[in-house]
Amino acid sequence: MFIVKLIGGLFIVAATSLIGILKANEYENRTSSLRELVCLLQMLETEICYKSNILCDALLNCAKAKIESNVGIFFKETAELLKIRKMTSTEAWDKALNENLKYTSLKEEDAEILKNLGNSLGTSDYDGQIKNIRFVLKQLEVQISKADIDCIKYQSMYKKLGVLGGIALVVMLF
Amino acid sequence: MDVDIIFKIAAIGITVSIVNMVLKQSGREEQAMMATLAGLVIVLMMVAKQILTLFETVRTMFQF
Numbered sequence: 001m002f003i004v005k006l007i008g009g010l011f012i013v014a015a016t017s018l019i020g021i022l023k024a025n026e027y028e029n030r031t032s033s034l035r036e037l038v039c040l041l042q043m044l045e046t047e048i049c050y051k052s053n054i055l056c057d058a059l060l061n062c063a064k065a066k067i068e069s070n071v072g073i074f075f076k077e078t079a080e081l082l083k084i085r086k087m088t089s090t091e092a093w094d095k096a097l098n099e100n101l102k103y104t105s106l107k108e109e110d111a112e113i114l115k116n117l118g119n120s121l122g123t124s125d126y127d128g129q130i131k132n133i134r135f136v137l138k139q140l141e142v143q144i145s146k147a148d149i150d151c152i153k154y155q156s157m158y159k160k161l162g163v164l165g166g167i168a169l170v171v172m173l174f
Numbered sequence: 175m176d177v178d179i180i181f182k183i184a185a186i187g188i189t190v191s192i193v194n195m196v197l198k199q200s201g202r203e204e205q206a207m208m209a210t211l212a213g214l215v216i217v218l219m220m221v222a223k224q225i226l227t228l229f230e231t232v233r234t235m236f237q238f
Contacts, residue, residue: 157200164193171185172216 005174012173013166020162024155029105031147036069037110038140041117044075045133048126055089055121056082073100074114093118113139179224183217190214 040062047058056079063076077096081087087095094115101111113136120132190213197206 153200157196160196161193164189164196168186168189168193168213171182171189 009170009174012170013163016166016169017159017162020158020160020165023162024158026105027147027151027155027158030107030110031144031151033069033071033104033106034110034140034144034147036066037071037106037114038137038144040066040069040072040075041133041137041140045130045137048129048133052126055079070104071106073103089121090118090123093121110140110143113143179220182220186213186217 043062043065044058047053047061051058053061059075059079059082063072063079066072074093074096077100078089078092081092081095082089085092097111097114097118117132117136120128124132190210193209193213194206197203197209
């Protein structure tokens with residue numbers, strides 16, 4: 001009987017530790033997603049600057065170059081929405097953002113920065129686009145440094161809290 | 175006399191103090207305070223029944 005209780009307790013501690021690790025990974029994913037986003041935006045800037053592709057193709061090329069990133073889905077979906085329906089690029093970008101934000105680990109403030117980019121995406125001329133993308137890149141760098149600080153602070157905290165919460169729960173129940 | 179309850183209270187005390195330390199170290203002081211209070215309430219709830227028995231015993235002993 002005691003060994004069954006022990007195994008049950010171990011399961012509970014494992015479960016709460018996993019919850020803690022999942023929450024800690026959110027912070028880490030946010031940092032790496034922001035870095036991937038910076039990389040993709042730089043590729044977009046290169047596409048616009050040196051290849052002069054239309055927006056739809058430029059976005060698709062960027063998304064294809066980095067298939068395994070999960071922020072590339074913004075670009076891919078914007079390109080698909082532009083091809084299929086008759087929306088303006090701002091609307092397509094906004095729609096892609098709103099639908100896919102919950103699948104990435106980015107926060108609201110990051111989404112705000114991206115929405116600002118969308119406002120200027122298809123509307124200004126060539127130089128304006130480049131300047132806007134560079135401005136957004138600078139803002140994202142600030143967010144990356146903030147996310148790094150957050151990551152270091154909260155990652156180990158959530159892992160430890162997960163394990164400790166599990167132990168407290170087991171002690172209370174048995 | 176149930177000795178298990180003493181061990182439970184000790185284990186909860188240790189756990190709450192570690193949680194307090196972890197939360198204070200990462201800057202969330204008010205949540206550390208809340209966790210300490212929660213631990214205190216849980217221990218009180220576990221002990222309340224025993225205290226009631228104690229008072230009943232004292233009352234029957236002095237026949238108030």
